[in-house]
Amino acid sequence: MRVRGISWVGVKTDSYQQMRAFFTGVVGVPVAYERPDFAVFQFPSGDKLEIFGPGATDPPEQFAVEKVVASLLVDDIDAAIEELRQAGAELIGHKSSGGDGYFWQHFRAPDGKVFELVCDPHHP
Template structure:
C-alpha cells in the first residue's frame, strides 16, 4: 500500500452548523456543496473537509471524532490489504473511499488520490 498524504477529513457532530460556520467564516474554507445536515469544503490542494450533522444518514459509524482519510495510489489494492490483515472495514465502500477501524478503536479512511484538472 502506498500512502501519499492526508486526503480527506470528516466530522459527525451534534454541533454541525456551528462547525460549518467556523470552517467557512473563521478558517475561510471554500464551501462547495451543502444539503440538509451536510457541508463540503474544498481546500486549496483540491481535497475536501466535510461536516455531517447527526441526522445525516450513512455516517453512523463516525463515532470517534474527526475521521482522517489517508490518500492511496490504488484504493482497491489497499482495501484488499486491509481485508487480508484482518482490519474491520466499515460501511459500504464508496467510489473513492473505504472506512475502517484502526487498532486504537478510531475510525479512519483510505481515499483515492485527487485527480486535478
C-alpha cells in the same frame, strides 16, 4: 501500500451552524457543496473537510466510535484494501463509490478507531 496523504476529514457535530460559520468566516474555506445539515469545504490543495450535523445522512459505521474520521489517500484502493485484509485489519462495510472514479473503504485501526481509504483521481 503507498499513502499519499490525508485528503479528507469528516466531523460529526451537534453544532452544525456554528461549525459552518467558523470554517467559512474564521478559517475562510469556501463551501464546495451543501445540503441540509451537511457541508463540504474544499481547500486549495484539493483536500476536503466535511461537517455532518445531527440530521445529516452519513454511513452509520463512520462515526460509531469517534466524531472525527480521516481518510488516507491511495492510488490503488483495491490493492490497499487487500493489504489491510492480509494484515488482519477489520474492514467495515464494502468499498463504496461516489462516482467519477472516487472510492472509499472504512476500516478499523488496531486501537478500534475508524479510518477510511480513499481513491480520488481528481485530487491534485
